[in-house]
Amino acid sequence: MKIHVNTGGPVATNGYLIVDEATGVAAMVDAPHSTVAPLLNIAVHQHYQITQLLLTHGHWDHLADHQVVTDSYPQADVLIHRLDEPKLIRPISLLMALPFVIPSRKATGYLEDGQRLHVGQLEFEVLFTPGHSPGHVVLYCPAEGLLLAGDLLFAGSIGRTDLPDSNPRDMAASLARILKLPDETEVRSGHGPPTTIGAERRTNPWLEHL
Ligand SMILES: [Zn+2]
Numbered sequence: 001m002k003i004h005v006n007t008g009g010p011v012a013t014n015g016y017l018i019v020d021e022a023t024g025v026a027a028m029v030d031a032p033h034s035t036v037a038p039l040l041n042i043a044v045h046q047h048y049q050i051t052q053l054l055l056t057h058g059h060w061d062h063l064a065d066h067q068v069v070t071d072s073y074p075q076a077d078v079l080i081h082r083l084d085e086p087k088l089i090r091p092i093s094l095l096m097a098l099p100f101v102i103p104s105r106k107a108t109g110y111l112e113d114g115q116r117l118h119v120g121q122l123e124f125e126v127l128f129t130p131g132h133s134p135g136h137v138v139l140y141c142p143a144e145g146l147l148l149a150g151d152l153l154f155a156g157s158i159g160r161t162d163l164p165d166s167n168p169r170d171m172a173a174s175l176a177r178i179l180k181l182p183d184e185t186e187v188r189s190g191h192g193p194p195t196t197i198g199a200e201r202r203t204n205p206w207l208e209h210l
């Protein structure tokens with residue numbers, strides 16, 4: 001597996017290009033504003049076939065450039081949890097006026113708890129992790145020891161739960177669930193640097209009460 005990351009947009013969101021080098025099949029994970037083009041350039045130059053745009057949740061900073069992906073790869077499925085699809089159909093920010101317009105669209109399919117996703121020969125398990133957002137999911141690749149964590153868990157922090165449709169109790173349960181993953185699991189979050197489950201379990205002050 002090869003992971004390319006690019007960070008951008010008004011709140012420095014991470015977008016990922018996940019590549020199965022054996023087959024050249026790739027997936028985008030989230031599509032933050034103004035981050036997607038360089039990742040698409042890599043894909044085009046390396047002849048990767050992007051078959052999926054996987055959205056960890058529906059917040060505008062994670063899906064602003066969805067159409068940039070599908071303009072280049074029209075056959076790519078755009079997948080999100082059913083409970084967060086309304087944010088893809090009607091992308092808005094509740095907290096700030098956005099200096100750009102995000103196109104509306106429906107999902108081509110849904111991400112559900114326990115679902116197995118294939119990116120070439122890579123297999124990811126979808127874990128439903130509501131709390132920060134009602135339809136938040138994370139993507140876990142056991143063979144690679146990788147967790148794409150969206151806004152559930154960050155290095156030294158967690159996703160905020162003071163938003164209108166956040167739920168702190170769900171968040172606590174979701175965090176407790178992913179803390180059962182192996183210590184060495186690499187965590188790639190929607191914001192900030194990479195970390196590991198073990199490092200966060202030991203040092204993240206937001207996890208102490210769990
Ligand atoms: Zn978010």
Ligand SMILES: [Zn+2]
Nearest residue numbers: 013061151190
């Ligand atoms: Zn975010």
